[in-house]
Amino acid sequence: MSPFPWLVIVHALAATVWTGGHLVLDLGVLPRALREQSAERIRDFEAIFEPLGLTALAIQVITGLWMGSILLPGFDGLFNPASPIGVLVGTKLLLLGATAALAVHARLRLIPNLTDTNLGGLAWHIRGITALAIAFVVVGALIRLGGVPG
Numbered sequence: 001m002s003p004f005p006w007l008v009i010v011h012a013l014a015a016t017v018w019t020g021g022h023l024v025l026d027l028g029v030l031p032r033a034l035r036e037q038s039a040e041r042i043r044d045f046e047a048i049f050e051p052l053g054l055t056a057l058a059i060q061v062i063t064g065l066w067m068g069s070i071l072l073p074g075f076d077g078l079f080n081p082a083s084p085i086g087v088l089v090g091t092k093l094l095l096l097g098a099t100a101a102l103a104v105h106a107r108l109r110l111i112p113n114l115t116d117t118n119l120g121g122l123a124w125h126i127r128g129i130t131a132l133a134i135a136f137v138v139v140g141a142l143i144r145l146g147g148v149p150g
Contacts (some may be wrong), residue, residue: 011063017056019133021049026130088143097134104134
């Protein structure tokens, strides 16, 4: 039996954690933190979510690359307009790069210097990461709709 269906399940569960956590942060924690000018609210959420969220992201990267290698052996056809799956898998890799860039910038530059008065900069990063997480889900659904094995 192909590992593909199991990879999809594990990948989807990890995506649920990653995307759901960022939606909670963006739509629940962030507005209150901004309203109250409370960097502590963001730090408290990050302390709880970061280990789980980063683990979920790592699981998505591993399972995503494994599924990508099944769909595109040798990653042939990646970004090739003649291969819709190749374009979608390539898009997910671009989304991953953008996610990593925003996350590293936030972790190294914004969060260490976060105060009650400069939450606005981090808010844009949170919204960006959340938008990217949603885009991951949409592109993943398009891959599944494209008739991949499973």
